[in-house]
Amino acid sequence: MKIELLEYQKRIKQTKERMAASGIEVLLVTDPANMNYLTGYDGWSFYVDQILAIFDDEEQPIWIGRTADANGAKVTTWLYQENIIAYPDQYVQSDVRHPMDFVAEILTQIGQDKRNIGVEMDNYYFSAKCFQQLVKGLPNATFMDATLLVNWVRLIKSSAEIELIKRAAVISRQAMVAGIEMVNEGVRGCDVAAKISHEQLSGTSQFGGDYPAIVPLLPSGERTSTPHLTWTDEPYQKGETVIIELAGCYKRYHAPLARTVHIGQPTPNMKNLSDIVVEGLNECLNFIKPGVTCEEVEQVWRNTVDKYGVTKESRLGYSMGLNYPPDWGEHTASIRKGDKTILLPNMTFHLIPAIWSEGDSFEVSESFRVTSSGCESLVHLPRGLVIKEDGMAFETLNPVI
């Protein structure tokens, strides 16, 4: 299962249309997800500078990266070999020369130095220094902010992408069930994380897994007051809540999923909180269909939980799909107040109405695809608080739907 050349060409075309609409003649892509989306490039080489340059007057983009990684571009992309350009290793993490000096030189050599150049100003892999060096090296260019330009092209998924995400969802479910099964009094968080990671990478006997853009988030006890803590090597104790947030990943596509486990009987307040959040989530999923906006979905959530006095400050969800560390979110549409993005078929979101507090915390989420008439959850697994007592197995407690 792979993306066909025709699909890459369509993506390039759509990118060029957006470039034209913004007056951008040359687009320098540094986001590794955007680079993969447009060329197939896939390697853990984004820790050094690399770019994909798209020209309004050239059919093929050029890839510029470190010499050692150029063979990676040859192996993983559809680009002509002559469009893969390598900078010498002396540019890597040097205090006297910068990879963007090399990029500026190449653009000058091929006569692309006096143009309107779009750069992804707000991307992990385009530092302040990268921009400074490009501006210095291309004094006759006009720079324009092209942050998220390609990300917006990624918003609606193709059938091939949906198939990849569905495989990721199979892995998500498998990893989540394994994690839930294992959480119990006396078990160490690191061992649960290890089991989850094993399931994520191994995948199924039909297809293997890829590394997710975020490691399993596995806060427990007081650490559930905040979403982004990982795990410790302390054994879980009776009465603790354990939150599991993870994603299966297949060929860089994700299907994030969160569930909450309680070791022993929860307090009535905790049980109540989980019921309210699940009700809010269900109402949103029932409401979602093509034509509604992101902020309307959030309003449904708020209308549902307001009456119980539950409030949530952080956004309710976000567009997701193809990605690399450190985030599986696409940074485009968010399900929150003020976001007027209209939902359309084959958009894919992670809907995560989690409540983190210094008291009780509960997290549950679904990855969904907008269908022609509504939405479908990509994973089928009970949503409520999972109560683990006396080592009883999860499957016994919650028959899987």
Next chain:
Amino acid sequence: MKIELLEYQKRIKQTKERMAASGIEVLLVTDPANMNYLTGYDGWSFYVDQILAIFDDEEQPIWIGRTADANGAKVTTWLYQENIIAYPDQYVQSDVRHPMDFVAEILTQIGQDKRNIGVEMDNYYFSAKCFQQLVKGLPNATFMDATLLVNWVRLIKSSAEIELIKRAAVISRQAMVAGIEMVNEGVRGCDVAAKISHEQLSGTSQFGGDYPAIVPLLPSGERTSTPHLTWTDEPYQKGETVIIELAGCYKRYHAPLARTVHIGQPTPNMKNLSDIVVEGLNECLNFIKPGVTCEEVEQVWRNTVDKYGVTKESRLGYSMGLNYPPDWGEHTASIRKGDKTILLPNMTFHLIPAIWSEGDSFEVSESFRVTSSGCESLVHLPRGLVIKEDGMAFETLNPVI
């Protein structure tokens, strides 16, 4: 095993000394490793903007991050709660407001807006946009490039840090042995990656593992022509080379390690290449002691392998220790021509004299600590090409030293 408050205070003091030497009055740290180094902050929240501000005239730094993550700062750092400042969620991935606008506002409110402000210009987590917004929001400040300022403080490790790295090394060895054991004809790369990841996260029965800053790199066959490809779900074939590069990680400290496995008998050329590279590596390790420079180590490598006609374009190694994705290297000293860093006791490096080519490729590495009179490899495991035949176990082939 944890870092004591006194050690954090010493690190802050050393950082302030470097600030003073560079005329920096306020340092804005965005590198998550530097943030952890100075405060203990640990969470997968670096995918949104967050900073640590160190003031020359204040004892304690302040941490500014997303509201949902502020509790993470309370749980993991030694900072006073009033020094943990949260920005509302509406700043997250928004196209109308930026977290750095909030940072500028806070600095203005506390009268730190007319100062010499150092920023990490060349860091993954300080985008071109971050800098632009700070400059806009703090028109009376003078900005200075403080890239790597804290990284250089990290170069020589404390005894506590060495203990953490040694635990990471125990995990590295365990994960590597498990990976090598498993590589065989018919086995899928994704299953080997899963096993390695399981060992990395689970750790030992005495201490659990943390997530490494880079996932297992596991190129095989034609994919060994380049260092940064991960794995596929294709079964390995007889005659293939499989390169394993990984790191055990303990409380964010790493001990990277690489070995190469050949399925079936290698060609004489491949065997020869591996012998030469191991000889070069051994010569370097024999040479290293306090007082020699990074470039002298590289020269020893070159002198050793030149006579066999082997050349290597990329650098031979780099300083490593505490880190977060996407890199476990510290971006300071590199073992390469022109790097005049003098090796001193308790510096820790990853020495990786790998040869990648479209013909034969061979990778072997050691993480080492400079001692008072030489250096010690952090992992003990045979360095030569591992030849797997007929499913024979690794331990049988290469008795572990």
